[in-house]
Amino acid sequence: MKQAPLIYGVMAEFENPEMLCAGAERAHAAGYRRMDAYSPFPIDGLAEVIGFKRTQLPLIVLIGGLLGGIGGFYLQYWISAIDYPMIIGGKPYNSWPAFIPVTFETTILGAALAAVLGMLGLNGLPMPYHPVFNVERFALASRDRFFLCIEAADPKFEIDTTVEFLRSLNPSSIHEVEP
């Protein structure tokens, strides 16, 4: 049985995105894997630097769109041709061209809901508690400061050497993150 860790990780604060990217790159090169970078706006390529491969989100959106489209069309087909067949305007029961507008709308709806729920789900949001918020200065991560946190769960994590490593990146401050 592993003991609950006494610390979530150590966090370095940087003043600009270039230093954060350089720091994250060096941390990855030094062999750290369990880490995350935090920034007030999206930075191109930062996720890849810390070892993120690719997201499944487009596939989820495609599946959502297909389900929405097929479901929408089948709903209309089943209603108009099977459960409640009526001749309207001399058209056949399965008058598919007239079903296209609704099929289009349900496709978009399915895909859009999949995009939002998929993004939130993959990101693990909503998340009411997260240790990084224990660092007081982390409030600036949503203003103009940039943070790199190496987590204690990383096999290479060793509090003294990791702090020493982070110090070599010239951060403006270093904090221990309580779990």
Place this chain on the structure above:
Amino acid sequence: MTEPVTEARTRDPRYEVIGPGHTPGSITDKISEIVLTRKTPKGWWIGFGISFLLMNLLFVAVAHLLMNGIGIWGVNVPVAWGFAIINFVWWIGIGHAGTLISAILLLLRQRWRTSINRFAEAMTLFAVACAGLYPILHLGRPGFAYWLFPYPNTMGVWPQFRSPLVWDVFAVSTYATVSLIFWYIGLIPDLATLRDRARHRFARMAYGMLAMGWRGSAVHWHRYETAYLLLAGLATPLVVSVHSIVSLDFAVSVLPGWHSTIFPPYFVAGAIYAGFAMVLTLAIPLRAAYRLEDLITMHHLDNMAKVMLTTGLFVFYGYIMEAFFAWYSANPNEAYLMTNRATGPYAPMYWLLLICNGLVPQLLWSPRLRASVPLLFVISLVVSLGMWLERYIIVVTSLHRDFLPSSWGMYSGTIWDWATFIGTLGLFLSLLFLFIRVLPMISIFEMRELVHEEREES
């Protein structure tokens, strides 16, 4: 004449995408301060107070309607569509500019979108809310509005999917849903900013819950941007489909003036035109009241005026083609409709419409006139009036002279029609005032990104 002006403009700091000297920190402070200040500006109270009174007029009008039925409106055979449909089309058209700015301009990588997309999206939501009221109230028995949706019921009946009116239900409800989630997703990082900066405990908790624990992780941003881009790609065809379907409500019928293949593109262009006019109507007072001239610069106003001019020309082309089709089709009913529009009892409105949508926007060709903010404001109001008149002419002139002269009639809105219309203006403005008080009206994180990119380039 225009050349020197354009040249001077490229050097003029007022025509930058963003004012000089801004950093990510200063942007954050400036925009979040509008929301987090304890003192509500006096102007806000006055504006909200008037809007709130007008909204109460809507409540009175709707209560009277629910008690007495739609006989209180001016609608009757042959003109059974009146204000309810005119205002529905008008409001939903206004909403379209918000989606256009947030989705299409994102896909086209237009940087000037960033400082106007948030409140344009809010405008979309509130306009759709106003639009959605009308068809429901027009049902006569609004309590049964849910019958429009296909749900298994004890009566054993289903909606009729070959009717554009049913397509409309799906189009508008999908549009409202997608606009709402697109807007909310865009807000999440800014809600996190407000959570981190709010001083009051209640505000911190409220923003914190809405931000869902957003912490700006690089991996989260990556998925976030993917989702945002995909949503923009989905919203773009959606916005075109919505007003196309609205136009099919008319075009699928066999009435002269409605039964026309030009309707879908003509309606979509009209929607963007009216929507940009409304964005200008809102942006001009907002930037003055909150001193946002360095964020919503002349560059934005100039570009919006250009989009308005371009789409206005599409719409004007539509008017010319309507007249051309009436002549070229050699259909006596179509020809009669056109003559009746130009010389019949509604001729003054038709000519006013042509002045508002055809002539006045031509002023925007001149860069000098586009540089005048008060003039832009007046033109945007004229365009909104013109687009309302357009829907009035389309709905009323086609219906009021039926094929048989025995079933001709005249239509005008009653005091309750006007009360409902003005009331929805109050609802729209009330929601907008609440929005600018409690949520950031400019996207903070996208502005930070813009500042960063601008700095990298220079």
